[in-house]
């Protein structure tokens with residue numbers, strides 16, 4: 135079993151309270167924000183499933199099993215940038231390689247904490263029957279995050295390639311189940327990484343969705359007809375399209391403002407901008423927080439969210455990965471949970487919006503990819519992309535077996 139981070143000399147492993155804090159850390163605007171109504175809300179009455187679908191959740195994790203440690207504070211940061219720094223720290227636990235120096239005693243403690251956490255978020259592999267039993271007679275719809283879910287987190291975000299084995303597993307599973315990738319990357323970039331034309335893609339945290347043509351969406355604002363790479367007619371849904379010039383402007387400002395910070399990398403994800411600090415010395419994280427804040431303080435219609443060693447600048451609109459799941463289910467004709475079981479697999483804070491939609495709709499399962507305990511709206515967990523691949527393969531075997539049995 136992997137060990138949790140050493141808490142003797144660092145500060146970043148937080149638990150439930152810190153995850154909640156992350157949400158509250160987003161810069162708030164008192165300006166009028168563009169708010170889009172959900173074009174295709176899941177009807178709760180169609181989402182209801184029997185209580186037998188709910189996984190075991192009787193065990194709760196004792197607070198003292200989480201490691202909490204003091205956070206570093208910058209001397210000259212203004213308060214909002216300091217909040218940003220807190221979120222950067224709490225969303226970026228130390229890498230596994232830095233945890234390997236833990237001594238045996240601490241490893242034992244952290245193993246206990248991880249095992250206890252698994253009682254609340256059981257492994258999707260160990261609980262495979264609990265997931266597939268309610269899916270009998272239904273179609274499984276699969277939603278997959280990319281970074282940290284299908285690909286390992288790497289130092290250079292431009293090199294977050296998925297393995298050929300993983301690509302084959304995704305291709306295979308998509309033959310049996312409608313499958314969509316929902317990523318914070320630009321849609322073009324994530325398509326470039328995945329390279330499978332049979333999938334549906336949503337980039338920029340769901341703010342750029344390419345899906346099949348549906349007549350019912352023709353009158354939908356922000357939905358336009360386009361063609362995909364194969365020349366097939368598709369619908370493009372881009373609820374933040376009016377923000378494009380602003381995002382480009384902020385991207386250029388962030389490039390300029392962070393160019394002297396060694397290791398900082400700014401990525402234009404079309405409808406959002408990512409500032410990666412994975413390669414920035416930890417003592418300079420305060421500078422990253424301040425520089426990012428210095429730029430976006432001039433843009434009240436933009437906000438910050440936090441991922442694993444990345445700060446993301448996004449439009450303040452009522453749209454997220456959860457809304458994207460709802461939209462895709464509707465546009466794929468899969469919104470009736472009497473017939474469909476959606477499964478969403480992701481590792482990041484932004485994936486919580488999708489987990490929440492499935493949990494609150496009592497429709498389908500979120501699966502959190504994490505090797506450290508953290509509070510989540512997911513029902514199940516997988517430790518790393520390798521386990522995600524095993525889970526995808528298991529789904530294919532299950533489908534083939536159940537099809538044969540029904541013949």
Ligand SMILES: [Mg+2]
Nearest residue numbers: 279281282482
């Ligand atoms: Mg991710």
